[in-house]
Amino acid sequence: TQLLEQSPQFLSIQEGENLTVYCNSSSVFSSLQWYRQEPGEGPVLLVTVVTGGEVKKLKRLTFQFGDARKDSSLHITAAQPGDTGLYLCAGDSQGGSEKLVFGKGTKLTVNP
Amino acid sequence: DTGVSQNPRHKITKRGQNVTFRCDPISEHNRLYWYRQTLGQGPEFLTYFQNEAQLEKSRLLSDRFSAERPKGSFSTLEIQRTEQGDSAMYLCASSFASYNEQFFGPGTRLTVL
Numbered sequence: 277t278q279l280l281e282q283s284p285q286f287l288s289i290q291e292g293e294n295l296t297v298y299c300n301s302s303s304v305f306s307s308l309q310w311y312r313q314e315p316g317e318g319p320v321l322l323v324t325v326v327t328g329g330e331v332k333k334l335k336r337l338t339f340q341f342g343d344a345r346k347d348s349s350l351h352i353t354a355a356q357p358g359d360t361g362l363y364l365c366a367g368d369s370q371g372g373s374e375k376l377v378f379g380k381g382t383k384l385t386v387n388p
Numbered sequence: 389d390t391g392v393s394q395n396p397r398h399k400i401t402k403r404g405q406n407v408t409f410r411c412d413p414i415s416e417h418n419r420l421y422w423y424r425q426t427l428g429q430g431p432e433f434l435t436y437f438q439n440e441a442q443l444e445k446s447r448l449l450s451d452r453f454s455a456e457r458p459k460g461s462f463s464t465l466e467i468q469r470t471e472q473g474d475s476a477m478y479l480c481a482s483s484f485a486s487y488n489e490q491f492f493g494p495g496t497r498l499t500v501l
Contacts, residue, residue, distance in 0.1 A: 280430075309489065318392075318479050318492035319431065364430050368488050373444060374419065376490060378430030 278303040278369055280379035288385040292354050297363055297382040300347045305367035308348050309376065310339055313362040355386045392493035394480050400499045401470055408466045409496045413482030420463050421490060422455055423479040424448065431479050437463060438485055470500045 281300045289295055307326045311319035323332050325341035332339045338351040352359055362383050366376040393412045401407050413420045419438050423431035435445045439460040457463040467474055477497050481490040
C-alpha cells in the first residue's frame with residue numbers, strides 16, 4: 277500500500293514568515309501533485325512535478341520533487357493570510373492504476 | 389471552461405434513504421473520478437471512468453454504492469440504504485487520459501442522520 281506522510285499536520289504562523297511543508301513516502305511516484313483546499317470546497321491544483329530533482333515556482337511558492345521521486349516539499353516565502361488552507365500532496369499510484377493517493381494534508385493558518 | 393461542477397452541494401438524509409449525486413466534468417476531459425473525504429483525512433479514491441467505461445473500483449465501494457457515466461459525459465454516484473458512516477464530502481475530478489492532472493469539483497457534503 278502506497279502511503280504519503282505529510283508534516284507538520286498543523287502550522288500556525290504570522291504574516292511575512294517563511295515556511296516549508298513536507299510530503300514523504302517509501303514508494304516511488306512517477307508524478308506528484310500539490311493541492312490547496314479551503315473548508316467546504318474541493319482541492320485546487322497548484323502544481324505537478326514529474327522529474328526527480330525538479331523545482332517549480334508559483335509566485336511565492338516553491339515546489340521540489342526529491343531526486344528519488346519519493347518525497348516533495350513546498351516552501352512559501354513571506355506568507356500571507358490568503359495562503360491559509362489545507363495543503364495536500366498526491367501521487368499517482370503504481371500498477372497501472374490511475375487513482376491518486378493523498379496524504380492527510382498540512383493545515384496552514386497565516387495570522388495577520 | 390467552467391470547471392468541474394457537482395450537485396447538490398449539500399445533502400442531508402436519514403439513515404436508510406437512497407441519495408444520488410451528479411458530476412459534470414470539464415468538457416474536453418475523458419476521465420472522471422470519484423473520491424470520498426472525511427474530516428482530517430485526504431481524499432480517498434472510489435472509482436473512475438474513461439469515457440463511459442468504469443475501469444477501476446476501490447474496495448471502499450461497497451455494494452450499496454453504484455456509479456454510472458452513461459454517455460461519457462456527466463456521472464452519477466448513488467448510495468443506497470445510507471448509513472451514518474457514509475457521511476463525508478464526495479468529490480469528483482476529471483482529467484485527460486494521457487496526462488493524469490486531476491481537477492476537482494467543489495464536492496457534495498453528505499450528512500446522514
